[in-house]
Amino acid sequence: MVDWSKIRADFPTLQRKIDGKEIIYLDSACMALKPQQVTDAITYYYTQLGACGGRSIHALARETTDLRNAAREKIAKHINSRSVNEIIWVRNTTEAINLVANSLHFEEGEEIITTNLEHHSGVLPFHKIMKKKNLKLKIVDASDEGLFSLEDFEKAITKKTRLISIVHTSNVSGTTAPLEDIIKLAHDHDALVISDDAQYFPHRKMDVQKSDVDFSAVSMHKALGPTGVGFLYGKEYLLKEMDSFLVGGDTIKDVKYEHGEIIPTYLEPPHKFEAGLQNYAGEIGAGAAIDYLESIGMENIEKHETLLTQKLFNALKDIPGIEIIGPKNVKDRHSLVAFKLQNIDTANDVANYLDSDVDGYKIMIRAGAHCTNPFHYSLGIKPSEGTARASIYLYNTEEEIKILKDALQELDHLIGNV
Numbered sequence: 001m002v003d004w005s006k007i008r009a010d011f012p013t014l015q016r017k018i019d020g021k022e023i024i025y026l027d028s029a030c031m032a033l034k035p036q037q038v039t040d041a042i043t044y045y046y047t048q049l050g051a052c053g054g055r056s057i058h059a060l061a062r063e064t065t066d067l068r069n070a071a072r073e074k075i076a077k078h079i080n081s082r083s084v085n086e087i088i089w090v091r092n093t094t095e096a097i098n099l100v101a102n103s104l105h106f107e108e109g110e111e112i113i114t115t116n117l118e119h120h121s122g123v124l125p126f127h128k129i130m131k132k133k134n135l136k137l138k139i140v141d142a143s144d145e146g147l148f149s150l151e152d153f154e155k156a157i158t159k160k161t162r163l164i165s166i167v168h169t170s171n172v173s174g175t176t177a178p179l180e181d182i183i184k185l186a187h188d189h190d191a192l193v194i195s196d197d198a199q200y201f202p203h204r205k206m207d208v209q210k211s212d213v214d215f216s217a218v219s220m221h222k223a224l225g226p227t228g229v230g231f232l233y234g235k236e237y238l239l240k241e242m243d244s245f246l247v248g249g250d251t252i253k254d255v256k257y258e259h260g261e262i263i264p265t266y267l268e269p270p271h272k273f274e275a276g277l278q279n280y281a282g283e284i285g286a287g288a289a290i291d292y293l294e295s296i297g298m299e300n301i302e303k304h305e306t307l308l309t310q311k312l313f314n315a316l317k318d319i320p321g322i323e324i325i326g327p328k329n330v331k332d333r334h335s336l337v338a339f340k341l342q343n344i345d346t347a348n349d350v351a352n353y354l355d356s357d358v359d360g361y362k363i364m365i366r367a368g369a370h371c372t373n374p375f376h377y378s379l380g381i382k383p384s385e386g387t388a389r390a391s392i393y394l395y396n397t398e399e400e401i402k403i404l405k406d407a408l409q410e411l412d413h414l415i416g417n418v
Contacts (some may be wrong), residue, residue: 002296002297002300002304004304004394004395004397007296007394007395008395008397010035010036010037010292010395011033011034011035011036011395012036012039013025013033013034014033014395018362019362021358021360021361021362022360022361022362023361023362023364024361024362024363024364024400024403024404025364025395025396026363026364026365026390026391026392026396026400026404027364027365027366027389027391028202028222028335028391028392028393028396029171029199029222029335029336029366029370029389029391030222030366030391031221031222031227032202032221032222032223032224032225032393033224033393033395034224034225034226034289035224035289035292037288037291037292038224038225038226038285038288038289038292039285040288041284041285041287041288042226042281042282042284042285042288044284045064045067045280045281045284045285046281049063049064049067049280051063051064052064052277052280053065053067053068053278053280054068054250055249055250055277064280064284067280067283067284067287068089068278068280068283068284068287069084070287071283071284071286071287071290072084072087072089072270072283072287074287074290074291074294075087075231075286075287075290078206078290078293078294079201079206079207079208079216079233080206080207080208080209080210081208081209081233082209082235082236083236084270085236085239085268085269085270086208086233086234086235086236086239086269086270087231087232087233087270088231088232088233088234088239088269088270088273088274089229089230089231089270089274089278089279089283090217090229090230090231090232091228091229091230091279092219092221092228092229092230093119093121093196093197093198093217093218093219093230094121094125094219095230096215096217096218096230096231096232097121097122097125097165097194097196097217098121098125098245099232099245099273100125100163100194100215100217100232100234100242101125101126101128101129102125102129102243102245103242103243103244103245103273104162104163104192104238104242105241105242105243106129106133106135106162107162108133108134108135109134109135109136109160110135110136110160110161110162111135111136111137111138111158111160111161111162112126112130112135112136112137112138112161112162112163112164112165113138113139113140113153113156113157113161113163113164113165113191114126114137114138114139114140114164114165114166115139115140115141115142115148115166115167116139116140116141116142116374116375116378117142117146117148117167117170117172117173117175117372117374117375118165118166118167118196118372118374119167119171119196119198119370119371119372120371120372120373121196121217121371122165122166122167122196123137123165123374126163126165135162136160138156139374140152140153140156141378142170142173142175142375142378144378144379145173145175145326145327145328145332146170146172146173146174146175146325146326146327146375147173147175147327147332148175148177148178148182150178150181150182150185153182153185154185157185157186157189157191158189159189159190161186161189161191162191162192163191163192163193163194164182164186164191164192164193164194165193165194165196166179166182166193166194166195166196167195167196167199168195168196168197168199168200169197169199169200169203169204169334169335170199170326170372170375171198171199171336171370171371171372171389172325172326172338172370172372172375172376172387172389173325173326173327173333173338173375174309174326174327174332174333174334174335174336174337174338175326175327175332175333176200176334179193179195179211179213180210180211180212183211183212183213183214184212187212192214192215192238193213193214193215194213194214194215194216194217195211195213195215195216195217196217197216197217197218198217198218198219198222199222199335201216201218201222201223202222202223202224202293202393203298203301203302203305203334203335203393204298204301204302204334205298205299205302208233213233214234214235214238215232215233215234215235215238216232216233216234217230217232217233218230218231218232218233220282220285220286220289223289223293224289224292224293225282225285225286225288225289225290226279226281226282226285226286226289227282228279228282229279229282229283229285229286231286232273234269236269239269239270239273240268240269244266244272244273244275245273246273246275246276247264247266247275248275248276249275249276249277250267250271250274250275250276250277250278251266251267251271251272251273251274251275252264252265252266252267253265253266253267296394301394302334304394305334305335305392305393305394306334308392308396308397308398308401309330309333309334309335309336309337309392310330311398311401312336312337312390312392312401312404313330313333313337314330315401315402315404315405316337316339316390316405316408318405319405319408319409319412320412321341321342321343321412321415322339322340322341322342322408322412323339323340323341323342324337324338324339325337325338325339325340325379325387326338335391335392335393336389336390336391336392337389337390337391338370338387338388338389339387339388339389339390340381340385340387340388341388341408341411341412341415342415343415343416344411344415345385346367346384346385346386347367347368347385347386347387347388347389348367348368348386350365350367350388350408350411351365351366351367351388353407353411354404354407354408354411358403358407358410361403361407363403363404363407365388365389365390365391366388366389366391367386367387367388367389368383368386368387369383369386369387370386370387370389390404
């Protein structure tokens with residue numbers, strides 16, 4: 001049995017008061033708070049190490065290398081990767097997807113399938129290379145609730161399809177795509193799948209061997225880890241076939257100079273994709289975040305958040321002036337609820353009210369288009385107006401959801417939606 005009240009004590013931010021008000025943090029879909037254990041790991045690097053990893057051979061460098069290698073191994077084990085060589089350090093999900101878009105071999109005329117529900121990072125890298133490589137980009141539309149029909153993917157896929165880029169869990173609708181069915185469909189057509197797991201990985205257990213996904217992109221800042229570090233999972237045989245995205249230091253076996261010509265020989269994955277001096281502190285902090293998640297158990301986290309998601313959804317749907325974005329069945333969503341409040345011009349107005357005008361509390365949510373402009377346009381919502389989004393994580397409580405509901409009911413009353 002997890003003592004969730006003790007969990008909260010691990011997060012220094014939650015102990016703060018701002019202007020004498022307590023913090024209620026409901027913006028974890030954008031950025032998760034950091035437990036002390038993660039900041040301790042980062043501080044250890046900067047105060048006790050501060051050295052290169054993998055370049056120098058002295059004691060500080062060796063310990064740095066050992067810690068970052070251990071962190072890579074922790075991630076590989078956490079997602080059940082076949083090999084640590086399938087885990088590539090990147091800055092974030094965006095860089096991971098760009099790496100695949102720019103490194104995977106495409107033939108002229110091949111097709112990429114993606115959706116209107118994607119975070120911009122899941123579609124723009126492929127949109128950018130589309131004309132340069134003479135590719136075709138196909139868009140599968142989600143329903144207004146953010147749900148997918150496998151039949152729509154079956155209609156879109158052809159013998160020319162090279163890749164499907166799919167958001168696993170949406171950061172607007174909270175819906176989870178039928179990933180394994182999409183992967184099977186893709187593989188039946190000799191196509192590949194990259195999954196945007198930025199919103200899935202922090203909340204649920206991932207098993208890349210079970211799903212058979214070809215690539216998975218993750219940002220650690222949404223999973224209790226530091227900013228500026230994430231990872232790309234890729235099947236090793238695919239990584240070996242791919243070109244390097246960035247090249248330079250730490251990517252090469254040798255660079256010969258013969259007869260006035262530069263002749264480089266590159267390392268095998270993952271190192272051929274990790275050019276230059278890396279974010280050692282971030283990688284070590286990412287390892288500490290994995291340790292923290294493992295200590296609680298992803299199944300326990302999912303169960304706790306499923307209950308909180310139900311409480312959050314039910315609390316908001318009962319407010320007369322609120323229009324909830326996404327599925328009307330709470331079982332179809334996880335960890336967040338996006339919404340609009342009638343008679344308020346923009347979602348920013350809702351967020352500002354909650355942050356500034358609630359007695360005793362600063363309630364922190366996200367407002368805007370959440371980097372999903374196409375889906376907002378599909379719903380007839382201007383990105384400039386946006387939607388408000390309350391998102392939960394393992395440190396949130398039912399009491400916080402009640403306080404949010406009371407605050408929104410008060411705002412609803414003030415603007416006359418009763």
